[in-house]
Amino acid sequence: MDHNYSSVMIIKFLLSSISFFSLFSITYGQNSPSIEFTEFDLENGLHVVIHEDHRTPNISWTLSMEHSPIYEGEKAGMLDLFGDFMRAGTINKTKSELDEEIEFLGANLSVSSKGIRGASLTKNTNELLSLMSEILYSPSFPQQELDRLRTQALSGLIASETSPSEISNILARALKYGETHPYGEVTTASSLESLTRYDFVDFHKTYFRPNIGSLIVVGDIDPNTAYAKANTYFGEWKRGNMPYQRWASPARPLSTRTCFVPIDSAVQSVIKLTHIINMPPNSDDAIAASVMNNILGGGTSSGRLMNNLREDKAYTSDSRSIFNTDPLVGSFTAYADVRNEVTDSAIVEILYEIRRIINEPVDSASLSVTKNYMIESFTRSLENPATIARFALNIVRYNLPENYYSTYLEKLEAVTIEDVQKVAKKYLQPDQMYITCVGNKSVIESLHKFSTNGVVEQFDTYGKPLIIRRSSESGVTAESVITEHYEAIGGIKFISKLKGISRTGSMEAGGGMTMGFNQTASYKKGKRGSRTSFSVSGQEIMTTVVTDNGGYTAQMGPSSPIVGNELALAKWENLDPLFLLNASTLGVEPELLGIEEINGKSFHVVQFLSEGIINLTCYFDIQSKKLAFTKSLKSEEGEGTITITTTYNNYLDLGEGVQFPMEIVITKGTKRMAIRIGVVVINPEIDQTIFNLN
Numbered sequence: 001m002d003h004n005y006s007s008v009m010i011i012k013f014l015l016s017s018i019s020f021f022s023l024f025s026i027t028y029g030q031n032s033p034s035i036e037f038t039e040f041d042l043e044n045g046l047h048v049v050i051h052e053d054h055r056t057p058n059i060s061w062t063l064s065m066e067h068s069p070i071y072e073g074e075k076a077g078m079l080d081l082f083g084d085f086m087r088a089g090t091i092n093k094t095k096s097e098l099d100e101e102i103e104f105l106g107a108n109l110s111v112s113s114k115g116i117r118g119a120s121l122t123k124n125t126n127e128l129l130s131l132m133s134e135i136l137y138s139p140s141f142p143q144q145e146l147d148r149l150r151t152q153a154l155s156g157l158i159a160s161e162t163s164p165s166e167i168s169n170i171l172a173r174a175l176k177y178g179e180t181h182p183y184g185e186v187t188t189a190s191s192l193e194s195l196t197r198y199d200f201v202d203f204h205k206t207y208f209r210p211n212i213g214s215l216i217v218v219g220d221i222d223p224n225t226a227y228a229k230a231n232t233y234f235g236e237w238k239r240g241n242m243p244y245q246r247w248a249s250p251a252r253p254l255s256t257r258t259c260f261v262p263i264d265s266a267v268q269s270v271i272k273l274t275h276i277i278n279m280p281p282n283s284d285d286a287i288a289a290s291v292m293n294n295i296l297g298g299g300t301s302s303g304r305l306m307n308n309l310r311e312d313k314a315y316t317s318d319s320r321s322i323f324n325t326d327p328l329v330g331s332f333t334a335y336a337d338v339r340n341e342v343t344d345s346a347i348v349e350i351l352y353e354i355r356r357i358i359n360e361p362v363d364s365a366s367l368s369v370t371k372n373y374m375i376e377s378f379t380r381s382l383e384n385p386a387t388i389a390r391f392a393l394n395i396v397r398y399n400l401p402e403n404y405y406s407t408y409l410e411k412l413e414a415v416t417i418e419d420v421q422k423v424a425k426k427y428l429q430p431d432q433m434y435i436t437c438v439g440n441k442s443v444i445e446s447l448h449k450f451s452t453n454g455v456v457e458q459f460d461t462y463g464k465p466l467i468i469r470r471s472s473e474s475g476v477t478a479e480s481v482i483t484e485h486y487e488a489i490g491g492i493k494f495i496s497k498l499k500g501i502s503r504t505g506s507m508e509a510g511g512g513m514t515m516g517f518n519q520t521a522s523y524k525k526g527k528r529g530s531r532t533s534f535s536v537s538g539q540e541i542m543t544t545v546v547t548d549n550g551g552y553t554a555q556m557g558p559s560s561p562i563v564g565n566e567l568a569l570a571k572w573e574n575l576d577p578l579f580l581l582n583a584s585t586l587g588v589e590p591e592l593l594g595i596e597e598i599n600g601k602s603f604h605v606v607q608f609l610s611e612g613i614i615n616l617t618c619y620f621d622i623q624s625k626k627l628a629f630t631k632s633l634k635s636e637e638g639e640g641t642i643t644i645t646t647t648y649n650n651y652l653d654l655g656e657g658v659q660f661p662m663e664i665v666i667t668k669g670t671k672r673m674a675i676r677i678g679v680v681v682i683n684p685e686i687d688q689t690i691f692n693l694n
Helices: 008-015 078-086 095-105 122-137 143-160 164-177 189-193 197-207 223-234 286-297 304-312 340-359 364-381 385-397 408-414 417-427 441-450 478-488 492-496 564-574
Strands: 022-027 034-041 047-052 058-065 108-112 115-121 213-219 257-262 268-277 319-324 330-339 434-439 456-458 468-470 500-508 514-522 529-536 539-547 550-555 559-561 591-598 601-610 614-621 627-636 640-653 659-668 671-682
Touching: 034 223, 034 385, 047 223, 047 385, 058 122, 078 108, 078 143, 078 197, 095 108, 095 122, 108 122, 115 122, 122 223, 143 164, 143 189, 143 197, 164 257, 164 268, 164 330, 164 434, 213 223, 213 385, 257 441, 268 340, 286 304, 286 319, 286 330, 286 340, 286 364, 286 408, 286 417, 304 319, 304 330, 304 340, 330 340, 340 417, 340 434, 340 441, 364 408, 364 417, 434 441, 441 456, 478 492, 478 591, 478 601, 478 614, 514 671, 539 564, 550 564, 591 614
Parallel strands: 047 213, 257 434, 257 456
Antiparallel strands: 022 034, 034 047, 058 115, 058 213, 108 115, 268 330, 268 434, 319 330, 468 591, 500 514, 500 671, 514 529, 529 539, 539 550, 550 559, 591 601, 601 614, 614 627, 627 640, 640 659, 659 671
């Protein structure tokens, strides 16, 4: 998966040292031609890269938008439809009229969420650019075309639900990146149905701006003419402010997890062994890692995975590996489609080859064959002039050295046996990966041995944990489940006599932000109060206080009162250490929904539901009896109804059987924060003035 990503600030910095017309060349080897580029900026910030090639009377023009990855959330699928929708007509032309004009010119014109590309004969350049600029400036986004595209996409979803390879791709993405990361989200029928034409209009208005754009010009044109035409057709394009979201890098699993999607009719197993890697394209290790991956199972048919699983074992017709660098987060994947009866054997062999390239130096013959293959591939790519322009853009996009491609063959030739083993040891993690399998249920039993905990986690076709609900045993009630939880963490008798508690630690939010965390609660009759604060460098920046007499929240000074149902809910959660047993104070009776099986674990599910007051579902681990996580539905202005998941990890025994979770992870939409507790004090001395509402 190649995710385009760049920093506008990096582009500006690099281009600040380039003159209006900047000419540079790259020479590949003694007998290779010298290939020249010209680049410049228009006044509106559009960066233009030109490669002259007068061998044929053709020119291609590619507008590329460079912005941070976008999380679509409840609108997942919009970016996939965007290009066809934007291409479906302008204010002055229908789609059929555009098609007729493009056909008459003998041109090509395509649109995506990342830009517009057109190509034509040199003599038709003005007409082509006129059409490109019209689509750029005034797309009509006709409703009937959205309806058609949506119907088509929904049909595709139905087909993908029965495609093992597509299901495998979805599962691997969801596991590696998570459903709240741009690289991990999944398009569903619900997200497609929610799309409106205004979503597309807003995206175009926001992200199609010249100050994050590059125009790549390749073909029968000189720099002066290219500048004049770029300025004529794109010079009036207006700048815009770009939203920016900093995405935290997902983590590898702490140990190997085996994840399975059952397909009853499957006669083959689609296998992937995968994990994230943190290697940007400009890494010093990138070329050596590419050599390593080619030896293991890259583009050459002589890769070790092919030799082992196809030539030697005859398990499959194709087995390869992909080592994907990315400025945000990359990934490693080894894969194969194999017969049901050799599913576990194939996984054993893939793991063997991964560990072999880590633990054993490669032989000189393999290294030589791989280098020759990569040299030939690189040289062949230079036959396409568009490749050269792409190289120039990559230098800017990924902050590569200016001589990156001119010295590529030299650096490739310099890769040693030691370099290959070094990057294999550094980046491949066979004991911290996801082993995914999409196939027949008959293979499940053979997969348990690959998981560190012996569990095969099951998922649906959209990468969601496969939840199996059954009725609870006779005699089990919501009250008995909650009571067992409190008995497991210290006992109801002890907890009911608590005078108060204080917890201090840290809170880690997205983008690497860390804050101090402090929470103090008093449970004394007539003096009940709770104060929670977050701080940076000792300075409180967010505070919440709740008492029997009211409550407030404050951010950097100004405060807002907590009122109504929100206050009632805050009192229930914060002022009673046995609040789950006392939901009657809200006028709510908990309901036992049953037992759910999630990823090999069983949970009692208890729901607290009252219209306009609370919608909370609690999951109690049947084995430990403790509350494992909760899910609550809340209405947020401008966001609709969202799900907030709170997970309670690392219950620690503080003595005499009293236990508290030392890590609390809260996920709200795309936002995630982890509260890690360092110190817990039971029945501390509490200064009641900290609960003052004035």
